[in-house]
Amino acid sequence: MEYTNGSKRAGTIEWRTSPILGTYEVFIPCSLPPELILDDELLLLISEASDALARLDGVTQVLPNPDLFVAMYMKKEALLSSQIEGTQASLLGILEFEADLTPKENMNDIREVLNYLNAMSHGMEKLEFSEFSLSLINEIHHFLISGTRGASKHPGKLRGVQNWIGLPGFSIEQASYVPPPPDLVQPLMEELQEFIIKKDLIPPLVKTALIHAQFESIHPYEDGNGRMGRLLTAFYLYHRRILSRPLLYLSYYLKKNQHEYYELLNRVRFDGLWEDWIRFFLIGVIEVSKDSIETAKKIIGLQNELTQKLAINRIGGLNAVRLIQLAFEYPILSTAQVTETLKVSRQTATLLIKKFEEVGIFVEISGKQKHRRYQFIDYLRIIQSGMHE
Numbered sequence: 001m002e003y004t005n006g007s008k009r010a011g012t013i014e015w016r017t018s019p020i021l022g023t024y025e026v027f028i029p030c031s032l033p034p035e036l037i038l039d040d041e042l043l044l045l046i047s048e049a050s051d052a053l054a055r056l057d058g059v060t061q062v063l064p065n066p067d068l069f070v071a072m073y074m075k076k077e078a079l080l081s082s083q084i085e086g087t088q089a090s091l092l093g094i095l096e097f098e099a100d101l102t103p104k105e106n107m108n109d110i111r112e113v114l115n116y117l118n119a120m121s122h123g124m125e126k127l128e129f130s131e132f133s134l135s136l137i138n139e140i141h142h143f144l145i146s147g148t149r150g151a152s153k154h155p156g157k158l159r160g161v162q163n164w165i166g167l168p169g170f171s172i173e174q175a176s177y178v179p180p181p182p183d184l185v186q187p188l189m190e191e192l193q194e195f196i197i198k199k200d201l202i203p204p205l206v207k208t209a210l211i212h213a214q215f216e217s218i219h220p221y222e223d224g225n226g227r228m229g230r231l232l233t234a235f236y237l238y239h240r241r242i243l244s245r246p247l248l249y250l251s252y253y254l255k256k257n258q259h260e261y262y263e264l265l266n267r268v269r270f271d272g273l274w275e276d277w278i279r280f281f282l283i284g285v286i287e288v289s290k291d292s293i294e295t296a297k298k299i300i301g302l303q304n305e306l307t308q309k310l311a312i313n314r315i316g317g318l319n320a321v322r323l324i325q326l327a328f329e330y331p332i333l334s335t336a337q338v339t340e341t342l343k344v345s346r347q348t349a350t351l352l353i354k355k356f357e358e359v360g361i362f363v364e365i366s367g368k369q370k371h372r373r374y375q376f377i378d379y380l381r382i383i384q385s386g387m388h389e
Contacts, residue, residue, distance in 0.1 A: 009034050009272030024172045028180050029217045032195045034274050045282040046203050052289035057243050059296045068328050070245050077249030078116035081230045084255050089113045099332040112148045119143035127239045134193045150223035158185045159222045179219035188218045208236050209281035253284035298382045315355050331376040
């Protein structure tokens with residue numbers, strides 16, 4: 001690792017020695033906040049990003065059921081954040097698992113995404129009545145990696161060993177980044193907690209960028225640090241009520257710009273270039289907000305198209321409308337599920353599903369004569385947009 005004097009804006013270098021690892025350099029982050037130079041470009045980006053978030057919050061208010069939109073976007077975020085760490089699960093695989101189908105993908109990958117969703121849901125619920133705290137962050141981490149390939153890495157506990165970032169099999173001397181030693185993790189995380197809850201005049205989006213970078217520099221756990229850092233971004237914005245619903249998920253942008261993402265975090269550490277990282281982060285907020293707004297508009301458009309399609313094909317009645325609502329909640333569903341939820345006979349459910357299939361709303365995906373599953377194809381195309389770039 002090579003550091004310039006500029007890195008003193010973000011932290012300092014110390015040498016450490018251990019019987020196992022030998023002598024190596026570690027990075028010790030400075031306390032937040034750094035002295036920032038917010039030039040006209042950055043101030044404009046702060047304003048544009050804040051406006052983009054306000055528009056996102058506004059457009060979701062006109063969705064017939066914004067909670068369904070949030071739930072599906074949480075799945076998308078969980079997948080993309082996990083994919084950044086190498087997980088190969090897909091949205092279809094997650095939905096198949098939830099529909100009691102057997103996904104073609106590795107169940108370990110599926111489980112990691114489901115854990116991410118559980119960690120996200122748990123954190124949002126706790127933040128409704130709890131303050132941001134280190135114990136809550138640890139609790140969320142426990143939800144994140146328990147029962148997965150990281151289960152042996154002490155879920156919910158700050159690390160007691162030295163870790164480093166590098167390619168698999170790389171030694172600490174070959175690392176691209178070596179975080180602070182384990183004896184400093186607890187005090188550094190306590191400092192970060194104080195910064196998170198402190199009331200100050202730092203623009204919330206700038207503060208969010210600082211929190212994410214600092215967390216990744218501390219790298220406080222043996223496993224799951226990348227995913228936890230991205231979760232903190234969503235939690236902080238929701239906790240500060242920058243959004244009325246947790247709708248800003250940056251993993252789409254970070255995955256698409258993964259090399260630059262990691263490079264800019266290192267440039268903060270190595271060169272003290274906080275402003276470059278903040279600029280990148282704000283551009284991501286703008287881009288993801290616009291993408292989410294377009295997605296919401298497409299969903300509204302799809303709902304209108306389906307209403308027209310039902311009318312044109314004379315598929316009327318309350319049950320048809322209720323089946324559309326059910327399909328937005330469960331894009332893969334079964335006859336039994338329709339029968340139970342709509343409280344109709346199996347024959348009525350079968351006939352209604354058949355009509356939806358004939359006009360192209362549903363596609364049968366199980367290939368079975370019994371216990372069939374149907375996919376709400378147009379909705380999934382909208383949600384899956386950009387996930388395989």
